[in-house]
Amino acid sequence: MTQAMSWKEWFAHDGLGLADRIRNRDLTAEEVAAQAAAGIAATNAEICGVIEVFDDAVADSTVNGANAEGPFAGLPFALKDLGPTLAGRLQEQGSFYMKGNRPTSDAFLTTKMKQAGLNIIARTTTPEFGCCSSAENPAMYVTRNPWDTGFTSCGSSAGSSVMVGAGVLPIAHGTDGGGSIRIPAGCCGAIGLKSSRGTFSIAPGNSDFTSVVSTQGCISRSVRDTAAFVDSCRGGAPGEFMPYWAPGQSFLKQIESDPKPLKIAVSHEWGPYRATPHIAAELARVAKIFEDLGHHVEWALPKVDFEKAYAAQTTCYITNFAQTVNNLLRLKGLETPPEDLIEPMNIRIWEQGKDATYTERADMQLAFNETARAFGAAFEEWDILLTPTTALQTPEIGTTQYLTLTDNPSALDWFGNLWGFFAYTPLNNLCGTPGLSLPLAQHENGLPLGMQIHTRQGGDGLLLQLAAQVERAIGGKWNQGRLPQVHVTHLD
Template identity: 30%
Template sequence: MTTPNTCHAFNPKDALGHHDACALSEQLQQGGTSAKALVDAALQRLSHVDPHLKATVSMQAEHALEQAELLDKVGQFEEFKGLPAFLKDNLDLEGLPTLHGSASLPRRNKQRTSAVARQLMDTGLVLLGKTKLPEFGLTATTEFSASEAARNPWHTDHSTGGSSGGSAAMVAAGVVPIAHANDGGGSIRIPAACCGLVGLKPSRGRLQANELAKHLPINIVSDGVLTRTVRDTAAFYAHAERQYWNPTLPALGHITRPGRKRLTIGMFTRKLNGEDSAPECVDAVQKAAMLCEQLGHEVREIAPPVPAQFADDFLLYWGMLAASVVHFGRFAVDRKMNPAQLEPLTHGLAKHFTRNLHRFAFALRRLYQFEKQYASAFEHMDVVLSPTLGHAAPPIGHLALNLPFEEARQRLVNFAAFTAAQNVSGAPAISLPMHQATNGLPVGVHFAAAMGHEFRLLELALELEQAQPFKMLHALTPTSHAGRQAADKASQLKPA
C-alpha cells in the first residue's frame, strides 16, 4: 500500500540496498562493499528521512566515518564489523550526551561508554548516533509534550510505539539494518509491532547489565536490538555472546535454522481485564496459530498465564520508577537535573505511586512471587502466543504525555496490554510482524517462552518467517514521498 504518509529511504542503488545485516556482513567479507560505503549510505538516507521522522537526538557522523575507514584498513569483517547502527539515548556513549528523552537534563557530553554500548560496539557495529525515547522510557509512545514526536515510517501520522521508538523508526525506514533497544515493560516489542520489525526481549541477564536498572528491587530491563529479519536478531545474540556470556543462562550459540521439535503452544487474545483486543490483533493471532498448526505444532487456547491483579501491581511499580526520577533524579541520574521540566505523565505516575504507597509492599511481594508463578505455566507448554498490543499503532497524540493522568493511564493499559509479564518474570519474548491492519499499519504477534529459552523463540520465528515472509516497507511502498527522493538522490549526495 502506497500512501502520501509513508516515509522510507530504501534505495537499491546504494551500498545498503534492501539488504539485512547478515547480507551486508557477507558482502563486506567478500569484498563487495566497504564499511565506509555503508556508513556513507546510512548518513545519506538519514538526511532524507529524519526531517520527516524526527527519530534521532544526537549524531557522531565524523567519528563513525573515521571508524569505518579504520575497519576498511584492517579488513577483517567477522561478526557485524562495519555495519551502521544507532544507540538508544538512555545509555552513555563517550562524546555524546545522554538525555533519556527528557528536557530536565543538561546537554553535556559523557566521559565514558556504558557496558551494554561497549558490548554492542564489540560486535563491530558502527554507532552513528543516538535515537529518541520518551522521557525515561516511561510510556509506550515516543512523544513529548513540548517537542517533536518520533514518527512511524509506515504512516507518519502514527506513533512508533515506545520506548525504543526512535531506533524502530531508523530500522523500519531503512537507514540502518539494526539498532539498539531496551525493554522495561515492552519497549523492544511494542515499537517492533508498531513499525513492522522483529523485536526480541531476551532473558534477564543475557547481555551486560544496564547500570541504571541493575539496582532496582526487581530488574525489569533487558537490552537488545531491533531488526528487519529473524536471522539478524539471531546473529546479533550469537555475536554478543562471544563478547559476554552469563553463566547462569544456557548458551544460545548461533541459531540458523528452525528447530525439529514440534511445540505445544498456548494461545490467548483477551487482555488481563477480560476485554477483547482490537479485531486486527485477534485476527493476527488466529492466523499465526493456523500457520503454526499447518507446520505441525499443537496450539491450545488457554487463559492468560497472568493474574488480573498483575496490571495494577505493575503500574504501581512503574509509578515507583517515576517517583524515583522526580524525587531522586538529581542523585541517581544527574545533579543538574531540573524536576520542574519533567513531563506531566512522569509527575502523574509519581503521584499515583505516592497516593498508593500503602499498597506497594504487597504489590512488590506479589511481583516477586510472579517469577515462579509464570515459570509454572511452561510445565505443560513450550511457547505462549498472544497479541503484542491491544491495538495497532495509534495516531500521534492518542498517548500524549500531557493528557489527564487517568485518561493517559487507561489508554496506556489498553494499548500495552500483553508485554510486561516477561519483564517481571525475566523470561524472553519476541514480537514478529506477521499481519497488517486494514489501514496498512503493521500488527505484531507475540511469542513468549520460559526463562533462558530464547532458542525456542528464534527457532520458531525462523520457521514462521520462512513459511510466511514478513512484509517490509520498501516492498509495499516503492514510491513513498521521502523514499522516492532517497532512491533518486542518495547515491549523489554527501552526508549531511
C-alpha cells in the same frame, strides 16, 4: 560521495549480509555508513527518528571503537538516547531536563556492541525517560510511523523502530522495560526481542535490585541479525549480581534448523483486557500459520490472576519511575522537578511514587512471584504462548491520553489506561521471560500489527528458532511483502 549501491540492493541485505560485503572488501565500512547516513538524511524530515548523526563515525568507522573483526564488521548502528552510554556523546533521554548531558564513560553493554563490530553512528529518539508510549513532544520532536506519518510509531524505542521500519538501518538498539522494543517494532513492521532476564548487562549505572524489570536489545528486520546481536552482546560485567546465563549452542547455529513440533497456546483475553475483534481475527489467522508448520495450536489461557498482576505492575512502574526522576534531581541538587523541564505525568509519577513504603514494594514483589510461578506452570504445559503485541489500533499523532504530556492527574489511572493498549508485553518484564514480536499481521487501516510469541525464561533460542522457521516459510517476506510509505527503496 557516490552511493555504494542502489537502495533496492541495500534493502536486499540484512546487517550480517552487509557485514559480509565489508568483510569480503566489496565495500568499506565507511561506504556503508555513508549510505546509512544518506538514508537518514533523506527520511528523517518525515519520520524524525534520529536526533544526531555522528559525522566523524560515518567518516571513520573506528572512531567509536567498532571492532572490524567482529561479526558485524563495522556495520552502522544507532543507539537509543536512553540506556547504555557512549563516552563523550550526548545522552539526553528525551528530556529538556537532560539537555547537554554528556557521559564520560561507556556502559558495559556499549563495550560489547563495539566488540561485536557495530559502528555507532547516531542516536535515536525516545519519549522522556522512556516512560510513555510515543516519542511525541512537539517542543522537542515528534517521531512518526513510516507506514503512515499521521500515526505514532509507539515507543519507547521509537526512533530505532522507524529507522529499521523505513529500511534505513538493518538493526538498531532498543530498551524494553514493559514492551518498549516489542511494541514499536510491532507498530513499524520490524522484529523485536525482549530477552530473558540475565541476558544483557545493566552495569554500571542501574541498580541490581530495581532495574531487572528493564532489559536491552535490538530491533531488526531479520531473525539472524537479532540472533547475532544476542550472541555477541550478552553477558554481565564483573560484579553484577545476576547469573548471566549462556546457551549451550549459539542462537545463530540454533536457528539453522526447525524446532520440533511445539505446543502453542493462543490467547488475547487477559483479565480485564482483550484485543479488538479485528486483532483477534488476525491472531487466529497467524495461529493457522503456526499450525500449518506442524505445530499443535490451541486456544488456551494461562491460569494467572491478571488483575492482581496488573495492579502490582502499576505499583512497580510508578515507584521505579519515581526513583528514576528522584535520582536525576539529585544529580543537579534539586528537591522537586522543574515543571518547565520535566513533562507533567512524569512529575505526577514522582509525586505519587517517591514515598512508597517497603511494605508496598514487598507486597508488589509477592504478586510478581505468584505471577511468575503461574506463567512458569503454564510453560510446563505449553512450549509457546501466542498473543498480539498490542490490543488496540496504533494511535494517531496527538493522542495525548497515552503521553506523559497528558493532564490526567492520576498516575494510577494513566498506567491503567496504558495496560488496556499494551496488555501483553509488560508481564514478561515482571517475570523475566522472553517475548518476540514478529511483523505477521496488519490493522484494518493497513498499519503493521506485531504478533508476539512468549516462552519460559531462558527460552530465547526457541523463540528465535521458531521465528526463523516462519521466516523461511514466508520467503523472508515479513509484512506480507508490503513496504511503508516512507522507505529507502522509494529513493531509487
